Amino acid sequence: MSGRIKDGKFVYKNQDSLNKMQAFYDKTLASLDVPYSEDYFETSFGQTHCLLVGDKDKTRICTIHGGNGITTLNLKLFLPLLKDFCILAPDVIGMPGKSEPYRNISRRKDEYGLWINEVLNHYGEEKISFVVSSYSSAMFLSFAKYYPQRVSSALLLVPSGIAHGPILPMLGKMVVPFIKYYSNPSEKTLDVVIETMGGKGDETWREFFDLMMSSYKMEMKPPKEYSKKEMAAFKAPLLIMASQKDIFFPADRVFANARKIFTGPVTTSEIDSMHLPSAEVMVEVCERAKEFFEMNENLSEYLKETPSINFSHPMIEAKIKELQEKSDSQIDYIKRAYEFVRDEILHSWDIKAKVVSKNAAEVLKNGTGICWTKSCLLAALLRGNGIPSGISYQKLTRADDDRDGYIIHALNTVYIPELQKWIRLDARGNKATVHAQFSLEEEKLAFPAREEYAEIDYRDNNSDLDKRLIKILNEVDVVMNIRTDFDII
Structure with missing residues (x-):
């Protein structure tokens, strides 16, 4: 004693x-x-x-x-x-x-x-x-x-x-x-x-x-x-x-x-x-x-902070707190975060934005980003609240058909502890031809992968944005000029 x-x-x-x-x-x-x-x-x-x-x-x-x-x-x-x-x-x-x-x-x-x-x-x-x-x-x-x-x-x-x-x-x-x-x-x-x-x-x-x-x-x-x-x-x-x-x-x-x-x-x-x-x-x-x-x-x-998914940035921390205060449950928080990124952050292609947002914090600051960095923002809002999230990819045509080549499209994976399963959410942003929704069961993504045009849904789950995509973001001046004529996997 x-x-x-x-x-x-x-x-x-x-x-x-x-x-x-x-x-x-x-x-x-x-x-x-x-x-x-x-x-x-x-x-x-x-x-x-x-x-x-x-x-x-x-x-x-x-x-x-x-x-x-x-x-x-x-x-x-x-x-x-x-x-x-x-x-x-x-x-x-x-x-x-x-x-x-x-x-x-x-x-x-x-x-x-x-x-x-x-x-x-x-x-x-x-x-x-x-x-x-x-x-x-x-x-x-x-x-x-x-x-x-x-x-x-x-x-x-x-x-x-x-x-x-x-x-x-x-x-x-x-x-x-x-x-x-x-x-x-x-x-x-x-x-x-x-x-x-x-x-x-x-x-x-x-x-x-x-x-x-x-x-x-x-x-x-x-x-x-x-x-x-x-x-x-x-x-x-x-x-x-x-x-x-x-x-x-x-x-x-x-x-x-x-x-x-x-x-x-x-x-x-x-x-x-x-x-x-x-x-x-x-x-x-x-x-x-x-x-x-x-x-x-x-x-x-899927909970780590990275330069692309920089959830400790003060602006992201403030947004997380705001979403927490409005949410009744973890699933409600995920839905609110998803709908905020989908609806309030404009897709840079849709508005022909002159700025190129390179990471989650820049997307939030600029109010715009392409699917790659919108996915980073949603991942940041989730990881910063302790919710595992990753990034999944599709290879899609740039136009309605394959005459203008292909582009890599990014969306999010989210782990739902209450259901003990992963789901995918697409926060690209809706328009007349895009109707992505929050769903815990059947996926309601922005785009289907069309076999007739050799489009690919990789159904992968990555813990960070692909290094090749990060390199493109750091080099390009205009988002409309982005091309990704390669397979992500």
């Missing part, structure tokens, strides 16, 4: 209670039978104990146990992930475990986020994926609020911080039994808690609930819930898994509010579980998490 001045509440009845909890910690850690190393280090909120579990050569992810929970049983839940990941697992200060046993962290002041930041700094992790559940979801969101750039992606399981269930049932079925058990433990009251929480038939969880409710001063203040404004800068992909049977954070309320709060990619999945999922359900959860993390690693190329 550190020698810092304690200004928070000691969270155990007495020293003997602390010793019993730490003995339980050691016993359950040994029962996992996994390789690990442990470390103690100082933070602004007291000494922190942390485990690094599994093969250290594998990709690291960070998990944090829930409120009034304990790291070893949290690891038991997520044990299947050790096949593919090395898990960083700190004990939360002021909760069961081996970190400082004083409640020094304020949820109201978002100090959990500050503490998580110090933990990652200790391990030299600049950016990492998270696996959090219950109360630790709100802890994670306090971190994501202030350090959004440090989150690669995250699984939020039966999460707090987004929405909660009806208060009266929670008070009657959980809070009152918790208080009652602390002063007068009984098997009957313990059964009531387990019946509502989950963990029925698991003697390890039963032993922990007994220890936690009889010898530990529980954190009874509800986790903070976050607003769309607080989460505005956070764009990392989220997988949110919740259950309608969860008395604390029911799926319908969580999913509905998540679509309002988060403007980045959100995938939701309902599980059949109490608040504490069974081992069988956790196998499914961990498999989904693995697929989710791997998928988002593959999507990272």
Whole structure:
């Protein structure tokens, strides 16, 4: 234990209670039978104990146990992930475990986020994926609020911080039994808690609930819930898994509010579980998490900023904020961004523009661009909001037939996390003969590829504008003179 001045509440009845909890910690850690190393280090909120579990050569992810929970049983839940990941697992200060046993962290002041930041700094992790559940979801969101750039992606399981269930049932079925058990433990009251929480038939969880409710001063203040404004800068992909049977954070309320709060990619999945999922359900959860993390690693190329897709430009950032404020959901944001580029940014050929816009920011500034750079602008508006987007090409005739050669036409690919699929959108701009529309199902593009004229729809998905097209844009003075008599692939 550190020698810092304690200004928070000691969270155990007495020293003997602390010793019993730490003995339980050691016993359950040994029962996992996994390789690990442990470390103690100082933070602004007291000494922190942390485990690094599994093969250290594998990709690291960070998990944090829930409120009034304990790291070893949290690891038991997520044990299947050790096949593919090395898990960083700190004990939360002021909760069961081996970190400082004083409640020094304020949820109201978002100090959990500050503490998580110090933990990652200790391990030299600049950016990492998270696996959090219950109360630790709100802890994670306090971190994501202030350090959004440090989150690669995250699984939020039966999460707090987004929405909660009806208060009266929670008070009657959980809070009152918790208080009652602390002063007068009984098997009957313990059964009531387990019946509502989950963990029925698991003697390890039963032993922990007994220890936690009889010898530990529980954190009874509800986790903070976050607003769309607080989460505005956070764009990392989220997988949110919740259950309608969860008395604390029911799926319908969580999913509905998540679509309002988060403007980045959100995938939701309902599980059949109490608040504490069974081992069988956790196998499914961990498999989904693995697929989710791997998928988002593959999507990272479609979220990067490039000289052509320069979404950190102040004008683009301002437009993103404007579109966010008008949007009710991620799909609504995509539709609004698409229709803005399609309708408000004029196609340079249609107006015979004298200016050549060379990248996304110039297109927005000039109010005009050809399909190549209009696609860059739409990609910038999406990537800048955490939505993966790429560029696809067609080889089309310059005129109604092939008498004047061919031109490369560009459109966008967009990944829809909620639907777990890519779609294509064509923001070229409509006119009498062009009727492109936003569609999540059947494509409604500007042009069909006509076989009789040897036109080609490449149906490709590129993370940046083709270098040959960039070279042309930098060399040409008049857009009407652009020619691309080559195959893009």
